[in-house]
Amino acid sequence: MRVLATDLKRRLQAARVLVVGDAMLDRYLFGDVERISPEAPVPVVRVRREEERLGGAANVALNVKALGPAVTLITAVGNDEPARRLESLLQACAVESLLGRDPKLYTCVKLRVIGRSQQLVRVDFENQPDHEVLSGLLSDFIRIVPRCDAVLFSDYGKGGLTHIPKMIEIARGAGKPVLVDPKGGDYGRYAGATVITPNRSELAQVIGAWQSEEQLLERVQRLRREQRLAALLLTRSEEGMSLFDDEGHVRIDAQAREVFDVTGAGDTVIGTLAALLAAGLTLREAMPIANRAGGIVVGKFGTATVSYEELFA
Numbered sequence: 001m002r003v004l005a006t007d008l009k010r011r012l013q014a015a016r017v018l019v020v021g022d023a024m025l026d027r028y029l030f031g032d033v034e035r036i037s038p039e040a041p042v043p044v045v046r047v048r049r050e051e052e053r054l055g056g057a058a059n060v061a062l063n064v065k066a067l068g069p070a071v072t073l074i075t076a077v078g079n080d081e082p083a084r085r086l087e088s089l090l091q092a093c094a095v096e097s098l099l100g101r102d103p104k105l106y107t108c109v110k111l112r113v114i115g116r117s118q119q120l121v122r123v124d125f126e127n128q129p130d131h132e133v134l135s136g137l138l139s140d141f142i143r144i145v146p147r148c149d150a151v152l153f154s155d156y157g158k159g160g161l162t163h164i165p166k167m168i169e170i171a172r173g174a175g176k177p178v179l180v181d182p183k184g185g186d187y188g189r190y191a192g193a194t195v196i197t198p199n200r201s202e203l204a205q206v207i208g209a210w211q212s213e214e215q216l217l218e219r220v221q222r223l224r225r226e227q228r229l230a231a232l233l234l235t236r237s238e239e240g241m242s243l244f245d246d247e248g249h250v251r252i253d254a255q256a257r258e259v260f261d262v263t264g265a266g267d268t269v270i271g272t273l274a275a276l277l278a279a280g281l282t283l284r285e286a287m288p289i290a291n292r293a294g295g296i297v298v299g300k301f302g303t304a305t306v307s308y309e310e311l312f313a
């Protein structure tokens, strides 16, 4: 490693990462079901407990922060109560936030109602953010990029990354590594990025289902050339991950000891990668560490983070 392990902690703490994307608030209502509603044939849940967690790009920001770097999150929100909760939760974790407030936008909330330990319904609040608000965030982005060591885009397909081609161009022009967690079928949006980190189904949506490792390699390398991507990291759940770059490809096995909850593993992987690139590691150096972080986080319940101490224990 070019960066000595003893040095790494200090370098992580000195680094700054900019996270841009679709932030969410995950809400859980836990209660008892004692009767059926007289209004419709549905259970009535009497709420006993509420829980809230940062989700989407906000969870990614939290994962970066857990390893030491300073983090700024740029995201569009509504002018509503969930936006204020998001802001105070971010503040409590010392993540700096630049929130573009769009009065016509619902802050993205995923509300789960759980009765008798069973999820009964999930209620989603979301709509497309306004163009003017997004243009304002682009100006914030341009102002902040020079102070950052890495830029991470967390795309959950909610419309907050309309300006991503321009943002990637600016960040690359400033010499910053750019990491993207992609969504959807058009990777032209991510052209010029340093690394994109699709999971298996996300990648299959773009290059088609592959029949062999040779076919996967050939199609990924073509995609990289077409979109000028320095690298592509395929996260393969229980099969670990594969990194494709100009030197070829490397594959490593998953490292989980116990698997309780796989949600959010992708957020932890890209957050860890961004922190390590910001601290000066290469992608090939960072990859096995990010894989270890993914293996640790699937052993925890709910979307969760991995600290520097856990990662290097």
Ligand SMILES: Nc1ncnc2c1ncn2[C@@H]1O[C@H](COP(=O)(O)OP(=O)(O)OP(=O)(O)O)[C@@H](O)[C@H]1O
Pocket: 198, 199, 200, 234, 235, 236, 237, 238, 239, 240, 241, 254, 255, 256, 259, 262, 263, 264, 265, 266, 267, 268, 269, 290, 291, 292, 294, 295, 298
């Ligand atoms: N079942 C599993 N067993 C072992 N390791 C796992 C498992 N699931 C995930 N991981 C680890 O986490 C990494 C990322 O997981 P995955 O490919 O499922 O990402 P993802 O689908 O983007 O996750 P999400 O979108 O839920 O955050 C894997 O590369 C691996 O290191």
Ligand SMILES: [Mg+2]
Pocket: 181, 199, 266, 267
């Ligand atoms: Mg993912």
